Amino acid sequence: MSAGVNLKELAAELKLSPSTVSRALNDSYEISEETKKKVVSMAEKLNYQPNPFARSLRENKSKTIAVVMPERMSSFFAKVIDGIEEVTQQHGYHLLVYSTHEDVEREKKIVNLLMNGRADAIVMSVSSQTSDISHLTRLHDRGFPLVFFDRICPDIPTTKFITNDYESSFEGTKHLIQQGCRKIAFLMLSKELSITKERYRGYLDALKSAGLSPEPSLHITCAHEEEKNIEAIRNMLLSKERPDGIVSSVEKLALATYHAVKRTDIKIPEDLKIISFFSNLSIAGLLTPSLTTITQPAFSIGEECAKMLIKKLTKPRQPDLPNQVISIPSKITIRSSTIAV
Amino acid sequence: MSAGVNLKELAAELKLSPSTVSRALNDSYEISEETKKKVVSMAEKLNYQPNPFARSLRENKSKTIAVVMPERMSSFFAKVIDGIEEVTQQHGYHLLVYSTHEDVEREKKIVNLLMNGRADAIVMSVSSQTSDISHLTRLHDRGFPLVFFDRICPDIPTTKFITNDYESSFEGTKHLIQQGCRKIAFLMLSKELSITKERYRGYLDALKSAGLSPEPSLHITCAHEEEKNIEAIRNMLLSKERPDGIVSSVEKLALATYHAVKRTDIKIPEDLKIISFFSNLSIAGLLTPSLTTITQPAFSIGEECAKMLIKKLTKPRQPDLPNQVISIPSKITIRSSTIAV
DNA sequence: TTGTACGCGTTATCAG
DNA sequence: CTGATAACGCGTACAA
Numbered sequence A, B: 001m002s003a004g005v006n007l008k009e010l011a012a013e014l015k016l017s018p019s020t021v022s023r024a025l026n027d028s029y030e031i032s033e034e035t036k037k038k039v040v041s042m043a044e045k046l047n048y049q050p051n052p053f054a055r056s057l058r059e060n061k062s063k064t065i066a067v068v069m070p071e072r073m074s075s076f077f078a079k080v081i082d083g084i085e086e087v088t089q090q091h092g093y094h095l096l097v098y099s100t101h102e103d104v105e106r107e108k109k110i111v112n113l114l115m116n117g118r119a120d121a122i123v124m125s126v127s128s129q130t131s132d133i134s135h136l137t138r139l140h141d142r143g144f145p146l147v148f149f150d151r152i153c154p155d156i157p158t159t160k161f162i163t164n165d166y167e168s169s170f171e172g173t174k175h176l177i178q179q180g181c182r183k184i185a186f187l188m189l190s191k192e193l194s195i196t197k198e199r200y201r202g203y204l205d206a207l208k209s210a211g212l213s214p215e216p217s218l219h220i221t222c223a224h225e226e227e228k229n230i231e232a233i234r235n236m237l238l239s240k241e242r243p244d245g246i247v248s249s250v251e252k253l254a255l256a257t258y259h260a261v262k263r264t265d266i267k268i269p270e271d272l273k274i275i276s277f278f279s280n281l282s283i284a285g286l287l288t289p290s291l292t293t294i295t296q297p298a299f300s301i302g303e304e305c306a307k308m309l310i311k312k313l314t315k316p317r318q319p320d321l322p323n324q325v326i327s328i329p330s331k332i333t334i335r336s337s338t339i340a341v
Numbered sequence C: 001t002t003g004t005a006c007g008c009g010t011t012a013t014c015a016g
Numbered sequence D: 001c002t003g004a005t006a007a008c009g010c011g012t013a014c015a016a
Helices: A007-014 A018-025 A033-045 A052-059 A075-090 A104-114 A134-141 A165-178 A194-209 A226-238 A251-262 A281-286 A298-314 B007-014 B018-025 B033-045 B052-059 B075-090 B104-114 B134-141 B165-178 B194-209 B226-238 B251-262 B281-286 B298-314
Strands: A064-069 A094-099 A121-124 A146-149 A160-163 A184-188 A219-221 A245-248 A273-278 A292-295 A325-328 A331-333 B064-069 B094-099 B121-124 B146-149 B159-163 B184-188 B219-221 B245-248 B273-278 B292-295 B324-328 B331-333
Touching: A007 A018, A007 A033, A018 A033, A052 B052, A064 A075, A064 A104, A075 A094, A075 A298, A075 B094, A094 B075, A104 A134, A121 A298, A134 A146, A146 A298, A160 A165, A160 A194, A160 A298, A165 A184, A165 A194, A165 A245, A165 A273, A165 A292, A165 A331, A184 A194, A184 A251, A219 A226, A226 A251, A245 A251, A251 A273, A251 B281, A281 A292, A281 B251, A298 A325, B007 B018, B007 B033, B018 B033, B064 B075, B064 B104, B075 B094, B075 B298, B104 B134, B121 B298, B134 B146, B146 B298, B159 B165, B159 B194, B159 B298, B165 B184, B165 B194, B165 B245, B165 B273, B165 B292, B165 B331, B184 B194, B184 B251, B219 B226, B226 B251, B245 B251, B251 B273, B281 B292, B298 B324
Parallel strands: A064 A094, A064 A121, A121 A146, A146 A160, A160 A325, A184 A219, A184 A245, A245 A273, A273 A292, B064 B094, B064 B121, B121 B146, B146 B159, B159 B324, B184 B219, B184 B245, B245 B273, B273 B292
Antiparallel strands: A094 B094, A292 A331, B292 B331
16 A cells, blocks of 8 residues: 555665664664664665554554543644644654543543553543543553543542642632622533532632622533523523623633623623633634633643653653642633723 | 453453454354354453554554644634544544644654554645645555645645635625725735635636726735734735725634734724634624624535545545545625625 | 464564 | 564464
8 A cells, every 4th residue: 555665675675684674773782883874774765664553563552642532622622632742743652632522422432442552541531421430440440541631530540630720710700709790600511520610619619708609590501502501691691690790611601601692781891790711812802802711721731741641651660640630720811801890 | 551351362261262253253254153142242251352553464454544734723623623533433443633733844744654554544734834745745656545625735636625715715705895895805824725726716806807906915924923913914904005805715814803903993894894714603703793704614524535535445446536626615604794884 | 163374564582 | 793583463364
C-alpha cells in the first residue's frame, strides 16, 4: 500500500544485517560512526520508516494517548486538547480522540476498547450521565495510566486536574451579591458531576455567608436538547420566583440563558445579572451585553495532563500516578452582564 | 501493564491450540459450534482482548483513520469530526486527530509521520499557508488513501468534499445587493485556499452581474492574531472607501467584524450589512444583531468523507478513490444583519 | 474438526 | 564492532 522499504530490505541494500542497521538507526553505542552515517543516509534515500506496529508489538507500547471527553463543540474541550497536543507532539506521541456525546454507554464501550493496549494512557472527562464508574475502576485497577480533568471521578485514586471550582464559584456568586442580586439561580449539567457539586457548594456557601437562602425552583439541571434548556430557563425567568441573578456552571447554559432572555422583556444587567464558567473569550465579549466570565485555564489544564502522563510513560521505573487533585485557578473577568445600574 | 490474557494463555486454559481458538473467535466455518461456545465464553470470562498491534502487523492495517485539519476551535471542524466519528465508530475504526494550527511545516511533519502506516487513510483540510503540496502529492502517489474536505487540493486526483462555495457565495453577495449594498467588502483567509478562490469568484461574479466593480482596498486577508484582524477590519470600516456590505468567507472573520464594529459608531444593519459562511448556528442567533449565515453542512461533510473511506478500506478489491469533487449544498439563513432598514 | 509451523517487522540477547 | 537467532501475539496455509 503505502510504505517504502522495511528494515530487511534496507539491510540488504547496505549489505549489512538487519540487527546492525536497527542498532545504527537507534544510535547504539556499539556501532561505528562510519556505518551509522552510511546507514542513516541510505535510510533517508530509501525513505525508510520503521513500522509502528512491529515496534509497538515488540516494545509493548503504542506511543499513543487517548482522550475521551463528552463533546467536541465546546471551546473548553477544544482548548484542552490543544494543550494536550502541544505537549504530546513534542514527545512523538499521537492522539486518539473520542467523544462520548454525554452518553455513558458510549463511554463504556470506548473505555473497554482502549483496554487492549491501543493507547498507553487515557486522559478523560466523564459524561454527565456517568454514575456507575465500574468501567473506570477496572481500567485503573489493571494499572492502566489514567488522568482525569474537569469532570473527575473522586473515588478513583489517580491524578486529577481541575480548576478551583469551589472558590471561583464562591467568588462569582459573591460578586453577584455585591452587585445587588438577592435571588440567584444556579444552572448545572447533571447533579452527578464533580464540577457541579463543587460549584454548587461554592454557590451555596456564598449565599449563606450573605444571609441568603437558596430557592430550589431556581436550580436548573441541563436537558439534552438546547431548546429544552432555553424553555426551562425562560419559564424560570417568568415565574413568580424569578431570579435577579444567575450563576451558570457551564458555558452551554449561559448561551441558553441569552437565548431565553431574548424571548422575554427582561434586560441584562438591569433586571438580571449573569456570570458563567466560560472558555470562549472572544464570544463572551461579543454577547450583548458582554458576559462576565469565570475563565477556566483550559489550555494549561491540557498541558498539565499531558506532562504528567509523559513523565509517567517515558521515565523507566515511574511510580503510579499519585492520588491527588491539582487545581489551576480560573480568573474572573467582569464584563457588562453583571454591572449594577 | 494493562492487558488480560493473550491467545496462547487462553488456549492453554481451554486445552486447545491457539489456532483453534483464533478461528473460533473469528467465527470460522471450520470450527464446531460447541467449541466456539466454549471458547467465546472462556474468552469473556478471562476478558481476552486481541492485541491490536499483532493484528495490525499481521494484516497490514490499523483500523485507524487520521484527521488533519487547521484548527480545533471552530464549530465547523468540530462538527466535521463529529460526522466522521459517527460513521467510523460504527465500523470499529479509531480516529487520530491532528491540528496543524495553520502551519504548513507542522502539516508536513504530521503527514510524513503518517506515511508509515499508523493510519489506513487520511481525511484532510489543508492549512491556509499550504501552497507547496509535495508532501501531499507524495502521499497520494504512494497509493495512500486520502480525501480532502473544505480546503482541498484541486491538483491531487482524489475525492474531495466541499460545499457549493461558488454558488452560495454568489447568492449571498446577491442577497446583499438586493438589500441595497453597493460597496461590498470580501474577507478571506489566505488567497491560496481553494475555498477562498471559489468564494471570491462567486462574489466577483455577483458584483459583475449587478454592474458593480470590485474595490481592492475592500478585500482583506486574514492575519494570524485575532487582534490584527479586528484592527484591519476597523481601519477599513473607517476609511474613505468604507463598505456598506461585507461577505465573510470564514467564521472567524465575521466574529472579528463584530468586534471591529463595536469599536466604531457603525450600526449593523443600518450602515453595514454582513453575511458569512458560518457553522455555529447557536452563536449566529445570539450575536447582536443576529448574523445572516451561509450554513455549511459540516456534519454531513464529515459523514460523507468517512463513508467514502470506509467503503474503500473494507471492500476487498476497491478501486482508487475517484478523482471527483462532491458538493453538498449550504443553506442561507437570513437574520437581522442583512435586513434593509 | 483440530493442531503445527511460519511470517508480519522490530529489537534484544547472545556469539563471534 | 557486527551477525545470527529468538521473541512480541496473531492469523493462516498446510498437515493430520
